[in-house]
Amino acid sequence: MGVIRVSKSAVIPAPAPLVYSLVADYREGHPRILPRRYFGRLDVEQGGFGAGTIIRYEIKLFGTERKVRAEITEPRPGMELVETDLASGARTTFTVVPGTRAGESEVTIQTEWEAQGLRGWIEEWMAPPLLRRIYVEELAQLGAIAAADASASKRGGQPG
Numbered sequence: 001m002g003v004i005r006v007s008k009s010a011v012i013p014a015p016a017p018l019v020y021s022l023v024a025d026y027r028e029g030h031p032r033i034l035p036r037r038y039f040g041r042l043d044v045e046q047g048g049f050g051a052g053t054i055i056r057y058e059i060k061l062f063g064t065e066r067k068v069r070a071e072i073t074e075p076r077p078g079m080e081l082v083e084t085d086l087a088s089g090a091r092t093t094f095t096v097v098p099g100t101r102a103g104e105s106e107v108t109i110q111t112e113w114e115a116q117g118l119r120g121w122i123e124e125w126m127a128p129p130l131l132r133r134i135y136v137e138e139l140a141q142l143g144a145i146a147a148a149d150a151s152a153s154k155r156g157g158q159p160g
Contacts, residue, residue, distance in 0.1 A: 094108070
């Protein structure tokens with residue numbers, strides 16, 4: 001077996017700095033973008049924004065709930081944020097770059113992990129379609145929240 005990579009991208013109707021700040025804010029922003037039917041609690045153990053943050057969260061996949069503890073790094077601050085599962089080494093990368101139009105951004109969520117043995121074969125077959133569905137929902141929520149926050153900022157109000 002090898003490395004399994006699953007990714008999904010979307011254009012978000014908000015500027016890249018605002019979108020990145022939502023993704024990197026594990027106390028207020030990031031919990032708002034997680035689809036509730038897959039994610040339970042998200043607790044911050046250390047930090048709370050970007051690199052150096054340590055989080056714990058619950059994810060429901062294939063009828064089971066798994067607890068994950070992850071460390072956040074920023075290989076390219078303001079553009080790329082990586083969550084590394086401290087138990088398995090799986091890495092989920094959020095990349096936020098300016099879109100082709102002013103006021104838009106393009107966001108990619110990608111997860112990669114090492115597949116091994118029979119379990120790896122099953123994961124390679126079953127996990128990618130489910131993760132893509134989760135990412136579609138997460139990107140849609142991110143888009144809606146970022147657009148609302150951008151609109152509130154233009155009106156001089158507080159982001160929601």
